[in-house]
Amino acid sequence: MIKMIRVDNRLLHGQVAVSWTHDLGADAILIANDAVPADPVRKSVMKMAKPEGTKLVIKTIEDAAKALNSGVTDKYKLFIVVESVPDFVRLRKLAPQLDFVDLGGAPTREGTTHYDKAVNLTDDEVAQVKQLVADGVDVFVQMVPTDSRVAITKLIN
Incomplete structure (x- = not known):
């Protein structure tokens, strides 16, 4: 069962690893990102950040979609984290059952507007x-579990 899907440019970090995982009751975290599986340093950092007793799986977006579509993730209370909106869009194209997403972290970059x-x-x-x-798709912003969800349609025109 998918408990949460979150866009967060930091992927797995303290807030995600502790607050969200605990609040959701998640027993597995799926990082869907094309760069991290090939980056031993980032993988190692994420493995250290994962909460004890929580399974961490790091897959490319395509492999994450295959896992979601195959049903092997169904036995978990799953928390999915992607790095960006385009990553979520790609994942959803391959796994169209993903019908909600929390925009939790998209940093200031050239050409961005703050919402x-x-x-x-x-x-x-x-x-x-x-x-x-x-x-x-239910797109919302919720930085931490104690915040209320805000529909993205209230923030963008």
Whole structure:
């Protein structure tokens, strides 16, 4: 069962590893990212950050979609983390059952507009988010579990 899908440019870090995993009751974290599986340093850091007793799986976006579609993840209370809006869009194209996403961390970059707390999006990302919403995906912002969810449609026009 998928408990949460989160866009967070930091992927696995203290807030995600502790607050979200505990609050969700997640017993597995799936990092879907094309760069991390080939980066031993980043993989090692994420393995150290994972909460004790929680399974950590790091896969490319394509391999993550294959795992989600095959049913092997169904036995877990799964927390999925992707690095960016485009990564979520790619994952969802391959695993269309993903029908919600929390925009938890998109940093300030050149060409971004600030929307909420740590959510900064380019025009292309805004267009992608609007398309997700049009496709029926529940897109929201919730930085920490104790915050209320804010529908992205309240933040972007």
